[in-house]
Amino acid sequence: MKNPYIAHPAIITNIRQETAETKTYTLEFTKQKRGLVFIPGQFNMISLLGFGEGPFSITSSPLRKEIFEHTIRLVGSLTGQINRLNVGDIVGIRGPYGSGWPVGLAKNKDLLIIAGGVGLAPLRGLIDMAIEQRNGFGEVEIMYGSRKPENLIFTSDYDNWRSAPNIRLFLTVDEVPKGIEWPYGQGVVTNLLKFSKINPANALAFICGPEIMMRFIVRSLLIREFAEKNIFVSMERRMECGMAKCGRCMIGPKYVCTDGPVFSYPEVKALPHNLLAASL
Amino acid sequence: MKSKIKALKLENLNILIEAVSQKYRAYGPVAKDGEHAFKVIDPESKLYLGCAATMLPAKYILQPVWQDLYSFKLGNGFQIEEPRLDEKLAVFGISPCDVNALLALDRVFGGKFADPYYWKRRENTLIVAANCTEVSKESFCTSWDTGPELYSNYDLLITELSDGYILEVGSAKGENVVAQLSLAEATQDDLNEKTARLDSARANTEKKLPVAPDNLHQFFRERFNHPAWVPNSDACFSCGNCTIVCPTCYCFDIRDEIMPSRNAGVRRSEWDSCQLLEFAEVGFRANFRRPRIDRFKHRTIHKLSWMKQQYGLTGCVGCGRCVRWCPSWPERRGRVTSLADPVEIIADLMEPLEKYKGVEIPVREAA
Numbered sequence: 001m002k003n004p005y006i007a008h009p010a011i012i013t014n015i016r017q018e019t020a021e022t023k024t025y026t027l028e029f030t031k032q033k034r035g036l037v038f039i040p041g042q043f044n045m046i047s048l049l050g051f052g053e054g055p056f057s058i059t060s061s062p063l064r065k066e067i068f069e070h071t072i073r074l075v076g077s078l079t080g081q082i083n084r085l086n087v088g089d090i091v092g093i094r095g096p097y098g099s100g101w102p103v104g105l106a107k108n109k110d111l112l113i114i115a116g117g118v119g120l121a122p123l124r125g126l127i128d129m130a131i132e133q134r135n136g137f138g139e140v141e142i143m144y145g146s147r148k149p150e151n152l153i154f155t156s157d158y159d160n161w162r163s164a165p166n167i168r169l170f171l172t173v174d175e176v177p178k179g180i181e182w183p184y185g186q187g188v189v190t191n192l193l194k195f196s197k198i199n200p201a202n203a204l205a206f207i208c209g210p211e212i213m214m215r216f217i218v219r220s221l222l223i224r225e226f227a228e229k230n231i232f233v234s235m236e237r238r239m240e241c242g243m244a245k246c247g248r249c250m251i252g253p254k255y256v257c258t259d260g261p262v263f264s265y266p267e268v269k270a271l272p273h274n275l276l277a278a279s280l
Numbered sequence: 281m282k283s284k285i286k287a288l289k290l291e292n293l294n295i296l297i298e299a300v301s302q303k304y305r306a307y308g309p310v311a312k313d314g315e316h317a318f319k320v321i322d323p324e325s326k327l328y329l330g331c332a333a334t335m336l337p338a339k340y341i342l343q344p345v346w347q348d349l350y351s352f353k354l355g356n357g358f359q360i361e362e363p364r365l366d367e368k369l370a371v372f373g374i375s376p377c378d379v380n381a382l383l384a385l386d387r388v389f390g391g392k393f394a395d396p397y398y399w400k401r402r403e404n405t406l407i408v409a410a411n412c413t414e415v416s417k418e419s420f421c422t423s424w425d426t427g428p429e430l431y432s433n434y435d436l437l438i439t440e441l442s443d444g445y446i447l448e449v450g451s452a453k454g455e456n457v458v459a460q461l462s463l464a465e466a467t468q469d470d471l472n473e474k475t476a477r478l479d480s481a482r483a484n485t486e487k488k489l490p491v492a493p494d495n496l497h498q499f500f501r502e503r504f505n506h507p508a509w510v511p512n513s514d515a516c517f518s519c520g521n522c523t524i525v526c527p528t529c530y531c532f533d534i535r536d537e538i539m540p541s542r543n544a545g546v547r548r549s550e551w552d553s554c555q556l557l558e559f560a561e562v563g564f565r566a567n568f569r570r571p572r573i574d575r576f577k578h579r580t581i582h583k584l585s586w587m588k589q590q591y592g593l594t595g596c597v598g599c600g601r602c603v604r605w606c607p608s609w610p611e612r613r614g615r616v617t618s619l620a621d622p623v624e625i626i627a628d629l630m631e632p633l634e635k636y637k638g639v640e641i642p643v644r645e646a647a
Contacts, residue, residue: 001396001399002396003362003396004393005349005350005396005397006350006360006362007360008358009357030358049352049354049536049545050352050354050536050545051536052535052536053534075564076563079563090356090358091358092358092360237560237562238560240532240533240534241393241532243392243393244391244393245388245389245393245530246531246532246534246552247530247554248531248533248552248559248560250578250582250586251568252581252586253586253587253590255590258392273568273574273578273644274568275644277644279504279505
């Protein structure tokens with residue numbers, strides 16, 4: 001019997017500083033010849049021996065097979081240790097896990113991608129995929145909000161995103177510190193929806209961010225006549241195993257690790273104990 | 281169908297323990313600190329074959345409280361070593377409810393990511409189950425049909441009679457053990473006594489689930505925001521006893537421990553409980569089930585309804601351990617039994633809403 005708890009060593013080949021507390025790590029398996037085969041929106045368990053394991057979204061494009069990337073914000077003890085790693089260091093990887101964004105359904109559809117803070121991480125692979133396969137998808141609108149301009153991640157990608165045909169990027173921040181030049185929006189990310197030009201009848205909405213943000217985004221989308229089944233959200237929960245064993249990530253009868261983390265809105269609406277629940 | 285099962289007459293358990301111990305490390309329910317627990321036994325041991333007799337169910341032998349997933353060396357690279365798990369185990373005196381609980385755990389630890397630690401032990405374990413000729417006042421196995429009699433999924437099955445035991449053989453593994461014992465076949469009188477004893481145990485089981493198992497899903501859907509959850513969860517200590525003693529609870533934590541040498545360590549899994557405050561906590565102390573009412577509902581509904589949705593088997597087998605070991609005394613809620621009792625929780629949820637006038641249902645806040 002294969003042991004699914006065993007992590008596989010991967011070497012850090014590049015580190016890019018995104019914000020003061022967030023970095024993107026480029027990784028490559030040291031032993032496995034086959035790269036990582038995944039769907040955008042899936043996650044890996046990253047392991048540091050002696051410190052533990054945690055679930056992290058894969059942030060690179062699934063079309064780049066030989067390497068993969070993770071974007072990790074310094075939050076607790078494990079991410080604190082990851083933050084201290086250098087190029088050439090080894091981490092353990094097991095995965096990919098979870099459902100991922102429904103890329104099959106999204107073919108030839110317009111995509112409305114909405115993210116808050118580090119919630120853009122699981123969507124970056126999808127954006128890159130939509131750019132690389134520009135003929136496979138319709139128009140793409142990216143609406144991204146953050147606390148301050150300095151908290152925006154993937155800023156080095158924005159020029160590439162903007163220059164691709166039929167892709168529009170809208171930015172907003174809650175707060176602009178004095179002396180910072182900020183030509184974009186200010187306020188919550190729902191404010192950006194008024195710039196949307198895509199037709200909800202032929203579009204899918206992919207959302208990731210704090211639950212309270214997703215709650216209000218979904219409400220706004222429903223008012224704009226998005227069908228419930230065309231709205232997808234990525235949920236966050238604590239996980240130890242990623243394989244529907246440890247029981248931590250359950251929302252009602254669903255395991256976020258294997259049934260999610262990407263759920264359609266009708267699925268998540270029926271679940272208890274989350275801010276998107278219909279019973280709230 | 282019953283006549284096809286090989287039924288033998290066993291004068292005493294000790295000759296069976298002796299035969300099993302030759303090949304297996306045998307566990308059985310024996311007295312410990314005024315209670316009973318599964319301990320390693322020998323032919324001299326006195327087994328206590330009561331209804332869900334032990335505080336911890338047999339799950340802890342197959343999914344130990346702590347277990348090493350692998351050991352590792354710190355330093356260059358990523359060096360790990362898996363433990364060997366080839367010991368042959370035997371568990372005596374597992375009651376029918378606990379065997380049914382193992383069937384649920386088989387599904388939890390099976391599936392796409394089958395857990396090799398559980399399955400290696402499971403496949404190496406001889407199940408010597410024991411029918412319950414008496415049912416404790418906390419148990420309601422008859423409501424789930426998980427007891428007091430076991431029909432399948434055992435290697436050997438013991439039923440206590442007035443003058444010895446009936447030993448039934450349920451597998452080739454079991455057959456191998458009894459082959460060396462040269463036991464006589466059980467007589468028709470023995471079989472009749474077995475039937476009479478189990479029928480009487482069934483008839484004496486007073487505790488019943490007030491809702492049919494098939495209707496529980498709908499029952500909890502309709503009552504998810506019932507005010508009865510509020511006083512119930514307010515009286516709960518969140519101690520986690522109900523989950524630790526539950527034979528189908530499986531949640532665990534994974535943590536690393538470093539050896540004093542500081543150049544090696546182990547990655548361990550350890551039982552955890554959804555009733556504890558930190559269970560669903562993530563970075564920045566955000567907690568997806570901080571309110572006690574959320575945790576209380578999660579345990580209750582997961583056991584009684586959601587596990588059936590997830591695995592096709594119920595997460596409650598009616599063993600009554602949570603009823604017995606919940607420390608929240610009945611008076612705390614004007615109850616007959618303890619707070620963790622699924623039967624009483626269901627009964628409270630069936631009360632008319634007027635009874636809970638003035639009870640405020642807390643509004644959900646962001647994690």
